[in-house]
Amino acid sequence: DAKTTQPPSMDCAEGRAANLPCNHSTISGNEYVYWYRQIHSQGPQYIIHGLKNNETNEMASLIITEDRKSSTLILPHATLRDTAVYYCIVSGADNTDKLIFGTGTRLQVFP
Amino acid sequence: GAGVSQSPRYKVAKRGQDVALRCDPISGHVSLFWYQQALGQGPEFLTYFQNEAQLDKSGLPSDRFFAERPEGSVSTLKIQRTQQEDSAVYLCASSPSRSQYFGPGTRLLVL
Numbered sequence: 001d002a003k004t005t006q007p008p009s010m011d012c013a014e015g016r017a018a019n020l021p022c023n024h025s026t027i028s029g030n031e032y033v034y035w036y037r038q039i040h041s042q043g044p045q046y047i048i049h050g051l052k053n054n055e056t057n058e059m060a061s062l063i064i065t066e067d068r069k070s071s072t073l074i075l076p077h078a079t080l081r082d083t084a085v086y087y088c089i090v091s092g093a094d095n096t097d098k099l100i101f102g103t104g105t106r107l108q109v110f111p
Numbered sequence: 112g113a114g115v116s117q118s119p120r121y122k123v124a125k126r127g128q129d130v131a132l133r134c135d136p137i138s139g140h141v142s143l144f145w146y147q148q149a150l151g152q153g154p155e156f157l158t159y160f161q162n163e164a165q166l167d168k169s170g171l172p173s174d175r176f177f178a179e180r181p182e183g184s185v186s187t188l189k190i191q192r193t194q195q196e197d198s199a200v201y202l203c204a205s206s207p208s209r210s211q212y213f214g215p216g217t218r219l220l221v222l
Contacts, residue, residue, distance in 0.1 A: 034209075041215050042215060043202050043214050043218075044154065044204075044213045046203070046212065087153060096142060096161065098144060098159055098167065099211060101153030101155070103152065103153055104151055104153055
């Protein structure tokens with residue numbers, strides 16, 4: 001079973017920030033938080049990951065609470081092309097670790 | 112550069128037919144994963160290779176499913192005697208380190 005809980009759907013106006021929450025209360029000390037997204041009819045796409053510090057890249061920012069039991073993915077200026085299912089996944093740190101997907105959050109960006 | 116490619120993109124099989132799905136990972140990626148995604152669900156792990164060694168096949172649903180990666184590069188997922196419940200998108204991902212890079216998937220429909 002997935003170790004994360006996400007809302008099933010969210011809406012966001014184009015140009016506004018999209019804040020996607022994720023709960024992972026059973027995360028262990030050596031596990032990372034990963035975010036992937038899946039645009040319709042495509043394979044999942046890696047967005048960002050973090051351990052305990054906040055992270056930012058060209059796609060998004062990841063804010064992890066101090067107790068690491070929850071996190072928020074922030075898309076600072078959502079566009080129509082950001083409409084997708086967003087998956088929050090807790091996993092180990094190296095390339096041998098399989099990803100356990102839940103059902104994700106379906107983000108709809110509207111004009 | 113070239114990403115992960117999969118072929119065929121679509122496959123229609125009659126129940127009982129054998130199928131073979133191919134994955135070409137990103138060159139140099141040691142790790143390769145196969146996932147199965149049913150309609151409306153998140154991807155589910157099937158099996159994992161490190162180079163040519165299949166280190167985890169715990170997600171394969173039955174002994175009709177078989178995967179190989181004989182030279183540590185291209186991988187093939189074979190399904191024998193296909194059943195209707197095998198209808199799904201089969202995703203391949205390769206990984207150099209922490210993030211996984213997914214192919215577009217093969218959509219299998221078993222009639």
